[in-house]
Amino acid sequence: MLSEQLCEGIKMIVMDNVTKTYRMGEVDVTALKGISLLINEGEFVSIMGPSGSGKSTLMNIIGCLDVPTSGTYELDGTPVGGLNDNQLADIRNRKIGFVFQTFNLLAREEAIYNVELPMVYNNVSEKERRETAMQMLEAVGLAKRAKHKPNEMSGGERQRVAIARSLVNKPAIILADEPTGNLDSKTGVEIMRIFQKLNEDGITIILVTHERDIAEYSHRIINLRDGLIEGEEKL
Amino acid sequence: MRLRESIHIARRSLMGNKMRSLLTMLGVIIGVAAIIAMISIGNGAKADISERIKSLGSNVLQIRPGSQMFGGRGFGAGSVMTLKYEDAEAIREKAKHIAYIEPQISNRAQAKFGNKNDNIEIVGTTPEYQRVQNAKTVKGNFFSDEDVLYREKVCIIGQTVVTNFFGNIDPIGQIIRIKNIDFRVIGILEKKGSMGPFDMDNRILIPITTAQKRVFGTDYLNSISVEVKSKDVIKDATEELETILRRQHKLPAGKESDFNIRDQSSFLETLEKTSQSFTYLLGGIAAVSLIVGGIGIMNIMLVSVTERTREIGTRKAVGAKRRDILIQFLVESLVLSLLGGIIGILLGVGGASLISKFAGWKTVVSVDAILLAFIFSASVGIFFGIYPARKAARLNPIEALRYE
Numbered sequence: 030m031l032s033e034q035l036c037e038g039i040k041m042i043v044m045d046n047v048t049k050t051y052r053m054g055e056v057d058v059t060a061l062k063g064i065s066l067l068i069n070e071g072e073f074v075s076i077m078g079p080s081g082s083g084k085s086t087l088m089n090i091i092g093c094l095d096v097p098t099s100g101t102y103e104l105d106g107t108p109v110g111g112l113n114d115n116q117l118a119d120i121r122n123r124k125i126g127f128v129f130q131t132f133n134l135l136a137r138e139e140a141i142y143n144v145e146l147p148m149v150y151n152n153v154s155e156k157e158r159r160e161t162a163m164q165m166l167e168a169v170g171l172a173k174r175a176k177h178k179p180n181e182m183s184g185g186e187r188q189r190v191a192i193a194r195s196l197v198n199k200p201a202i203i204l205a206d207e208p209t210g211n212l213d214s215k216t217g218v219e220i221m222r223i224f225q226k227l228n229e230d231g232i233t234i235i236l237v238t239h240e241r242d243i244a245e246y247s248h249r250i251i252n253l254r255d256g257l258i259e260g261e262e263k264l
Numbered sequence: 265m266r267l268r269e270s271i272h273i274a275r276r277s278l279m280g281n282k283m284r285s286l287l288t289m290l291g292v293i294i295g296v297a298a299i300i301a302m303i304s305i306g307n308g309a310k311a312d313i314s315e316r317i318k319s320l321g322s323n324v325l326q327i328r329p330g331s332q333m334f335g336g337r338g339f340g341a342g343s344v345m346t347l348k349y350e351d352a353e354a355i356r357e358k359a360k361h362i363a364y365i366e367p368q369i370s371n372r373a374q375a376k377f378g379n380k381n382d383n384i385e386i387v388g389t390t391p392e393y394q395r396v397q398n399a400k401t402v403k404g405n406f407f408s409d410e411d412v413l414y415r416e417k418v419c420i421i422g423q424t425v426v427t428n429f430f431g432n433i434d435p436i437g438q439i440i441r442i443k444n445i446d447f448r449v450i451g452i453l454e455k456k457g458s459m460g461p462f463d464m465d466n467r468i469l470i471p472i473t474t475a476q477k478r479v480f481g482t483d484y485l486n487s488i489s490v491e492v493k494s495k496d497v498i499k500d501a502t503e504e505l506e507t508i509l510r511r512q513h514k515l516p517a518g519k520e521s522d523f524n525i526r527d528q529s530s531f532l533e534t535l536e537k538t539s540q541s542f543t544y545l546l547g548g549i550a551a552v553s554l555i556v557g558g559i560g561i562m563n564i565m566l567v568s569v570t571e572r573t574r575e576i577g578t579r580k581a582v583g584a585k586r587r588d589i590l591i592q593f594l595v596e597s598l599v600l601s602l603l604g605g606i607i608g609i610l611l612g613v614g615g616a617s618l619i620s621k622f623a624g625w626k627t628v629v630s631v632d633a634i635l636l637a638f639i640f641s642a643s644v645g646i647f648f649g650i651y652p653a654r655k656a657a658r659l660n661p662i663e664a665l666r667y668e
Contacts (some may be wrong), residue, residue: 094581094662115585122583133578133665137280149269150583194582 038069040103041201041233042091047100048084060086062256063100068202068235073228075236075244078253085206087253088237092127092204093120105201122150126195129208132187134179134194141166143173144193151198165193169223185216192223202233209243219244267595274596285600288564291557291646292604293611298550298639299613303633305664306543308626313536315457323495324396325502326528327351327488344528346483346513346522352488361501366392369475369484375468376441377429380441384425385432385467386442388475396489404451405434412471416479418452422465442468443479457626487497498527502537551640557604558644565597565652576656579662590657605641609634616659642659 035093042065048057060083068074077085089095090102093109096117102109105124112120121127126147133141148183150245153161167173169189179187186206195203204225209217236247244250245264252259278285329346352367359365374381391406393399407418419440426435435449447470456464474483492501502525509523569576578588613634616627628660 089662092581094665108438115587117581118585125442127581129665133581135575135578139544146579147582150579150588152266177623198583203555 038071039262040067040091041070041072041105042066042068042235043103044090044094044102047090047102049090049095049099050081050098060256061090061097064256064258066251066258068233070233071231072253073224073236073247075238075247075249075250076253077238077241077244078259079239081254083256084237084239084253086256088204088206088235091202091235093117106210118150122147122200126198126200126203128188128191128195128203128205128208129209132179132184132191132211136179136186139176139178140171140190141180143179143190144197146194148196160196162193165191165196168196177242179231182220183210183216185210185219188212188216188220189223189239192227194221196227196232202235203227204235204237207235207239208236208239209240217243266573270592270595271599273592273650274599276335277596278599280423286559289600289604290311290605291560292554292601292641293557293608295554295557296605296608296641297612297615298553298580299547299637299640300609300629300633301615301619302550302629303636304545304612304627304629305625306546306618306626307633308616309632310536310543310621311628312457313532317532317536323492324528325492325498325505326526327490327505327523328486328526330631331525333548340455345482345483347488348483349472349485349650351509351512351610352485355488355490355505355508358508359490359501359504361497362490362505363493364392364395366390366489367472367485368393368487369465369472369480370486371483373443373479375429380413380429382425382428382466385607386475386479387467387469387516388471388472389469394470394640396491398443399456401451402454402456406447406451407469407471412473415473416445417445417474417478418450418471419447420469421449422453422467423455424463424466425468426452428466435631440618442470444646445478452605502527510665511643530638554640554644556583556651558601558648561645562648562652564600564656565593565649568596569593569652569656572656573659573664573667576659577661577667580659580661589659590653593653593656594646596654598645600611601641601645601649602638605638608641609637612637617655653665 044064047061047064047066048059049061050057052058057151062083064083064087076084076087081099086095090097091104093104093112094117096110096112100110104120107120107124109117109120127133128259134140135146141159141162144165145158146256148158148161163172163175168177169192171186171189171193174182174186179190182190192203208224209220212220221243224234224236234247235246238244248262248264252261272621320456327347345365349367350367366389370385372383373386375384387393391409391414394401394406401420404420406420407416410416411418417443421429421435423439427434428442430438435452438449439446440449441447442479447468452467453465454466470479490501490505492498506521507527510521511520515521579589613629616629619625620627
């Protein structure tokens with residue numbers, strides 16, 4: 030199923046027959062029914078699918094917020110199955126940058142502190158934190174807004190702060206969950222351009238969306254339906 | 265994550281909800297302030313009594329009119345007139361175990377100096393007062409046995425009288441008018457302080473004979489204090505006094521005595537113990553209010569955890585471990601309780617000094633009480649903070665991120 034060309038790159042995400050079963054009250058619900066997936070370093074991949082297709086569950090597993098019920102998952106050479114809460118937190122901290130639909134910034138804190146946050150949990154010194162965060166804010170064009178709080182910013186600006194935050198620990202992948210879902214289309218385009226640029230700089234990006242035109246910014250679209258990969262298309 | 269970071273986060277969160285933080289702290293503030301104030305009052309009362317015991321001399325017995333305490337009730341001790349000056353004379357002559365004897369008659373009367381006048385405790389006594397009541401003159405002299413014998417109109421005044429009547433004038437040699445009789449001031453008593461609400465310095469001492477014949481016109485005494493030769497013979501001395509006085513009062517065998525003899529130092533020791541247990545009781549009640557304050561902290565921390573579910577989710581997503589979240593919320597409740605504790609200590613100490621200033625009660629603020637209150641409020645913060653903090657730490661990041 031995987032093309033030879035992809036096999037040649039450095040493997041960032043290797044999933045083999047991953048399933049996920051939840052217990053909802055009395056019944057077991059199987060959200061993922063056996064997903065095998067390979068994503069190489071430097072790829073820009075979209076995961077698409079209607080609601081209930083299991084894309085959120087897949088995203089949670091890729092993002093190490095959850096572990097598979099069966100099957101194996103390796104992220105950047107580290108097997109994730111069977112890790113405990115703290116080990117997962119460590120992997121999220123160092124290998125994954127999250128960008129959420131609802132931004133999830135700390136409302137009481139200034140933009141710069143929000144960008145610093147992952148480094149707070151990585152024991153980086155305060156001075157270094159400040160410097161790195163400032164660089165990242167510059168990279169997303171928000172250096173001047175560093176001292177503003179999220180509620181003083183537009184949606185686009187907030188999402189750019191979130192992107193800066195996702196970059197500070199130099200993660201293996203950036204995982205964006207509907208990053209344009211709460212933005213108007215013009216701002217959405219701006220955000221997607223930032224992702225494109227980051228990808229051109231060599232960062233692996235995985236985008237979860239249900240909007241076709243957003244997915245088209247990526248190089249590969251994986252279509253999910255009923256907990257299985259329905260098909261893949263290269264752009 | 266470093267502790268400094270947790271303190272920073274806690275400060276942000278508490279400053280973001282100033283009113284709520286203050287109200288939450290109020291429980292701890294009141295609790296701690298109450299503990300400090302209560303213990304200070306209790307310790308003050310105890311110190312007062314201890315001082316009194318020291319100043320009494322260890323082997324003083326006090327004879328007062330009226331029968332013994334009976335079934336827990338005193339039968340009007342002091343209000344019955346049975347003790348006379350002759351009784352004191354009889355004791356002086358016959359008792360073998362007694363070293364000093366001090367008969368006393370006291371009553372309040374109007375005293376005047378110039379245009380100032382005041383209702384003052386007038387005490388008629390003998391020079392033995394100095395020995396038995398452990399009193400000294402700081403200026404001038406005590407009256408002598410001759411003064412007593414000749415019913416001289418001389419007086420010795422307490423410090424309060426000095427301030428109220430004389431101010432900057434030297435009182436020695438001045439004339440005070442008591443019940444329209446002129447008394448010459450010959451001495452000033454050393455400061456005694458107050459005994460609960462009683463100001464022991466607002467008194468005037470005069471020879472007992474003068475008091476009986478000229479001022480109050482009565483033969484009866486309010487009390488006779490005796491100093492026993494040694495502590496070992498207190499029991500013998502008590503029996504001896506009993507015998508002498510019963511014979512003096514011509515009481516037939518079987519009839520109840522019309523006076524009572526008290527070992528005052530042992531009485532005060534009991535009082536000291538009582539005030540000690542009273543202190544514990546008050547402190548205990550105050551501690552309960554601190555616990556209620558702790559429940560308030562727990563309540564608000566639980567609300568805070570719920571409100572900040574998404575924040576917790578975000579922190580966990582970017583790499584916060586359970587321990588990081590636990591410490592963050594624990595530090596927050598600890599900051600609340602410690603800050604409340606510190607404010608409470610300040611209020612308690614201030615309150616104690618206000619009480620001693622306005623109510624005139626002696627208060628003793630002990631370092632122990634402050635330390636106890638501080639440690640107690642810290643424990644309250646940890647104890648009542650741990651449950652909300654654990655709840656926050658255990659949140660599932662996926663659900664927390666999705667929480668509306």
